[in-house]
Amino acid sequence: MKYPIVKGTFDILPQETKEEDLWKESHRWTYIEQILREEAIKHGFREIRTPIFERTELFERGVGASSDIVSKEMYTFLDRKGRSLSLRPEGTAPVVRAFISDHLYQTPGIHKFFYIGxxxxxxxxxxxxxxxxxxxxxEAIGTMHPYQDVELIDLMYQIYQRLGLKNLSISINSVGDNSSRMAYQAALLSYLTPHKDQLSEDSQIRLKKNVLRVLDSKLDQDQKILKNAPLISKYLSKEAKEHFQIVLHELNQLKIPYQVEPRLVRGLDYYSNTVFEITSEQLAAQNAVGAGGRYDGLIADLGGPNLPAAGFAIGLERLLQTMLKQEAFFPGPLKPNLFLIPMNNQATQLAFKLTTQLKHKNIAAQMDLSGKKIQHGLQLANLLQATAIAVIGDEEIHSGKITCKKLATRESHTFSIQHLIDNLKGWLNV
Incomplete structure (x- = not known):
């Protein structure tokens, strides 16, 4: 019986795949995850890991019951004691939950976390x-200074530059503080209510639950109505305007390209003030490769201290697909420096001892354990793209010497088995 993979999931494989699936190769994931970690740590962020599932009410309260994520998309189930749990649909609410439940706020200063998962x-x-x-x-918790918003956008921009992405578009907006949003929600509701019957079914529901969510609609029938809707920029408080102007000024100082998108609100209920999104033209409709913003009220809403915060998230699938479409650089998969091919049982014992010693000295070594003919070992070595091979048989055992041959140049060199480890690094340049 075969067990097909669950729809909407995929395997990340340690070998070459067909061209449309190159983004599923594990060495590419390892590479971008390494860059992401390095850049985050360089900017003062430290890794945090939270459970795959949480109590459902965390996301209902944190993400917002009116959001599409909570109302339509969560994987929710009851455990054996009847408690409602959900697989995490996003990372911010779990990080904030950990920040509160583990009393991390008792440490002074700005708390800066990153996660991958x-x-x-x-x-x-x-x-x-x-x-x-x-x-x-x-996630950066503990300051409402607009410079923190700028640091986040700069970090995201530096990540993309280091990964070699180009032709990216940064959109930014302010959704204001509480007083700004309350005034704007009233104005938007007043504008949209006479058009209620022309809105899509989803937007009619959003009109009742959270009118700002109507702005997220991509449907033409909604966009036609929204074309003349009031803009939130006209309802920003003095403080919100000043905050946003500082953010824009500092982005100009850093020469980070952006455009103000007055209808950008993001799809989560917890955002306030600055919101931003980075898109790529090469991903068609689902073109966002990263987005974030400020969420100053979320920590208090979830039962913690009243601390401001801001953050962003990057989708790794879209990031990889964009890099491949733009032909960005990827290092190749790790290859063995030396591949040993033993010809008999005694040679296998020696080859295993040598490969183990070589690996302990940071020389990537592998061997053929199949017991088949030399041609099979050579095929394996070529498949693995080994730098060099060495065949071990009776002659090598009796002489105490083995000859290593580089596959690319056919250059060969004979080494004493006793001193192989000491001399091989220089010959292989590892």
């Missing part, structure tokens, strides 16, 4: 959108 959303699978997705995210 899978999220789960029951969506219609399509390019760039999956039911198990992977995100890298950062």
């Amino acid at each position: 899978p999220m789960f959303r029951y969506e219609r699978p399509q390019a760039g959108r999956y039911r198990q997705l992977h995100q890298f995210g950062v």
Whole structure:
């Protein structure tokens, strides 16, 4: 019996795949995860890891019951004691929960975290959108200074530059503080109510639950109505305007390109003040490769101290797909420096001893354990793209010497088995 993979999920494989699936090769994931970690740590963020599932009410309260994530997309189930649990659909609410429950706020200063891991959303699978997705995210808790917003955008921009991405578009907006949003929600509701019957079914529901969510609609029938809707920029408080102007000024100082998108609100209920999104034209409809913003009230809403915060998340699937479409650099998979091919049982014992010693000295070594003919070992070595090979038989055992041959140049060199480890590094340049 075969067990097909669950719809909306995929395997990440340690070998070459067909061209449309190159983004599923594990060495590419390892590479970008390494870059993400290095850049986050360089900017003062430290890794945090939270459970795959949490209490459902955390996301209902943290993400917002009116959001599509909570109302349509969560994987929710009852455990054996009847408690409602959900696979995490996003990373911010769990980080904030950990910050509160583990009393991390008792340490003074700005708290800066990053995470990498899978999220789960029951969506219609399509390019760039999956039911198990992977995100890298950062959260900065403890300051409402606009410079913190700028640092986050700069970090995201530096990550993309280091990964070699180009032709990216940064959109930014302010959704204001509480007083700004209350005034704007009233104005938007007043504008949309006469058009209620022309709105899509989803937008009619959003009109009742959270009118700002109507702005997220991509449907043409909604966009036609929204074309003349009031803009939140006209309802920003003095403090919100000043905050946003500082952010824009500092982005100009750093020469980070952006455009103000007055209808950008993001799809989560907890955002306030600065929101931003980075998109790529090469990902069609699902074109966002990273997004975030400020969420100054979320920690208090979840039972913690009244501390401001901001963060962003990057979808790794879309990031990889964008890099491949733009032909960005990827290092190749790790290859063995030396591949040993033993010809008999005694040679196998010696080859195993040598490969073990070589690996302990940071020389990547592998061997053929099949017991088949030399041609089979050579095929394996070529498949693994080994730098060099060495055949071990009776002659090598009796002489105490083995000859190593580089596959690319056919250059060969004979080494004493006793001193192989000492001399091999220089010959292989490792």
